[in-house]
Amino acid sequence: MIGKLSGTLLEKTPPQIVIDCHGVGYEVEVPMSTYYGLPALGAPVALLTQHVVREDAQLLYGFATAAERSAFRHLIKISGVGPRTALALLSGLSVAELAQAVTAQEARRLLKVPGIGSKTAERLLLELRGKLGSELGLPATQAGAAAAPANAEQADIEQALLALGYSEREAAAALKALPPAVGVSEGIRLALKALAR
Template sequence: MIACLRGMLFQKLPESLIIDVGGVGYEVFFPQSGQVRLPGVGEEVFLHIQTVVREDAFNLYGFLEPTEKEMFQLLNTVSGIGPKLAMHILAGISPAEMARAILHDDLARLTRLPGVGKKTAERLCLELKDKVQFVPEALSASSPALTLPGEDQRVHDAISALLNLGYPAARAREALAAVRQQAGAEGFAAMPIEELLRQSLRALV
């Protein structure tokens, strides 16, 4: 499974990119509406990758930020939302704004997104409200109680590493919560990132 790519941005297409990595061109789905955030053709680019394997396809979906990849994974758990629709949704809204809309049942904002009708917006709020706590910007503006106590850059880095290993965002946060409970608040706060990740992987077994 491909978790990330670093290489030369070889070509921008309407719905995808070609990334040259050591002479091999990888086609990565990336909506045109979000391509203004990318460097120019011929320059180096780094993308977080979600690999989606189907019977007739092996597709790569690219993201500039790990929180975008996390939100993409969550969106794909909702009935009626597939990978391509999830990409178009995220091209029109940041993960923080998406999380805030879900936390506040903001159906008006959600239904302005491409492909999202009222029923889909209601499902998003119902199914994801307790799963969007990985977006710190959204939580600070809504419900601090949903954050993981002791959360800092180490926690975000650990979540990103677990995502790159293929674990869903919800399971990654559950593992970190289990590590905190076992280590205690002080032990958790003092734990280096390497140990935090090791303990989290043990909790996921």
């Protein structure tokens, strides 16, 4: 098993890169989150890797962080989710965003990733529940516990704001500014007032 590669970055053609390790060039596929953090060609680079053996190929996948590799390993264990889909997910969402989506059971966030349909999104939410977040070393707030609406009213207010075209970040900021026990209609009114400023 190849767990880590250290060497010189020879080629960058997303999603694939080539790392020269003492005269041997390893082709490694990386998520875009890792790709954007790579140094210039000819510079030293070190990546954690996952070696995948198939009937027709042996492939290496590289990651900048242990959390990314751990998430990738969880993803490829799910029926119907191969390495390509796992790379697409990690390219479209950070590990923290993926953990938040799983914790809050938000299929729509996963559906924004190309190649993820509603059945796959539902399977991901079911299979990953309880496996992302604390296991990846993320603090509870980063894993999504604090990001989820506190109650049904807040969830309804958030849905209304999203339906009106506000981003998740704007909706979350507006929810934080609301009084604790506000009703849905009053909450929407106050949130819209806050967002209009």
